[in-house]
Amino acid sequence: MSSFRVIPVLLYKRSGLYKSVKFKDNIYIGDPINAVKIFNDKEVDELIFLDIDAYNNPAGPDLDIIKEIASECFMPVCYGGGISSMDQIRTILQLGIEKVSLNRAAVLQPSLVAEASREFGASTIVISMDVKKSFWGKYEVYIENGKKNSKLEAIEFAKKMEDLGAGELLVNSIEKDGTMTGYDLDIISKLASQITIPVVACGGAGNLTDLREAVKTAGASAVAAGSMFVFHGKHKAVLINYPTSADLKKLFL
Template identity: 50%
Template structure:
């Protein structure tokens, strides 16, 4: 595996202990079993794997630590988990199970100090801040709180810089309007944020091809993440967990 190339990271969504995939954060479609996906990605020598439990924050359910334990025990690659982490203790349990990183999103609207506390205890390299962005009714791009389904009146650049200053080691920028569409990343936003951030910026939302990875990296992203590209195959979107090496190794 070539460690010199940028990271290409599958992001897998979970709901009710199952893998699902959304389009524009809606209509989750059943994909399969998380453990089976881990085993497949092990064989594919994936750079890193992200699991986001979209049910925890929206439905205020508890983190399924038993499932996370099974995932970690089967994984041969670095893992990141997000979803339902509300306290320092929640994150600590995830780390204890063997996950290298935790991803924080909705909780930061109410308790941004959690980011600092975790960064100081576990190191900023272990803490990922994730920001969802979505166009409002007037077509203006805003920070989006997916757990409450509403926009937040923050300047996106200011908010991203704030999260960096609070101790985030990486920032994921996820475009809701592009999620599952294969239309490519929001390159203008990537360019804008990469110019002000010192930490790695990870693009998420909209990837449909190798060219999309290349364009995001050229726009300033440090790494690219995708969902649909790694769980569907072909124009009819047949479910197929995949990580084709010709797709991810030829992007530089």
Template identity: 50%
Template sequence: MLQTRVIPVLLVHDKGLYKTTKFKKPKYVGDPINAIKIFNEKEVDELILLDIDASKKSREPDYKMIEKVASECFMPLCYGGGINNLAQIRRIFSLGVEKVSLNYIALSRNSLIEEAAATFGSQSIVGSVNIKKNLFGKYKLYDHVSKKTLDKPIIKYLRELVDKGVGEIFINDVDNDGMMEGFNVELIKEVTAGLPVPTICCGGAGTLKHCHDVITHTNVSAVSAGSMFVFHGKHRAVLITYPERNELDLLFKGLK
């Protein structure tokens, strides 16, 4: 396994694989299973699968889709989307998924994190947060279902998630989603400083240098990306790929 994880994030929408820009304008980029087969061949260490419809439509996770993905996936898989209770988490784990990401439900009922961590272990529970600038240019937590920023302080909320028992935190920068212009290093540095659990940042990766920069200058233990692995060239042609392992080993040699 790589010393520093570089994790592909797959977004499922209308049963297909899509990529968004700033959480808007979903663009179809292929079939999730085909992407997973490519990532298997590239020996990717970990994969994150997010159903971006489930919570918005108030529906349960698509268990058939999850089972199909998990059966094809040779690497540890984290799933998020539509999770509301322990029974759903138990069923998802029974399908071969190693971690669940809790985002929307945690904003209103973070007691589920405590229950899930006590039942399944903290290592399998990821606390996911979206961060976005409000109209006044201040960074706030963002609820992707209501499409509104929230007044709850970001750092305080992240620490609440840790106190409730998450074993990992996933931070998504909405304003940088799909932009491929680099991570907001200062923002990530500020919100992850001192967190006692591993953190993953997402939003802005366009090159491996972007990944190197955020790992070098912040407290994150892993980087994740979507567009970087599916779009290529100035016309953003779709070509799903992943860097060679020796390239990543060389890039992160000596870090963390």
């Protein structure tokens, strides 16, 4: 096994899977359960499943799809999207999901982070930070699938989340998303050096070397990627893929 987790990220919206570029231009990838089953068969370290439209739904997270995913996954799964209450978290965990990711709620109702961490354990609570560099070079945290700038500075926000009891930070670079040109190593290394909880790099991975750099150069504890694990070749044909355990072991030596 490799000592760093390598995590496919799936983006879900109204019963389909999509992959974005810079949080826009969603390309349809396919059926979520089918993709999840393939990743399970490939024995991925972990899976992140984000419902990018759930915040718009007054009914909250789509429990039916979450239940189906949980029953197909024999590895840890993190679900994010539309979570705003303790009851929702409790229900999602009972379905067989290990971790929940908070994005909008972490900004708008930070007390939920503290309460959830106390009740369900820090390792269950992931903060998904979508970040973008401002004109002035400051990294700011965005919510609502990158549409809304919270104006909160990324490192300060991360420190606050750590203090509140978050167990892990999923740091997604909006500008790098879907570009497959490598992670934003700048913000990853700034966060990894100033935060003690694990930082999971996301946004921009195009090949194995990118994964290695996020870990070895920027100090990420784990790496996540979307495009790299759902596309194949320069024409971006949809093909679910994942490195073998032997390849990953070599990669992080």
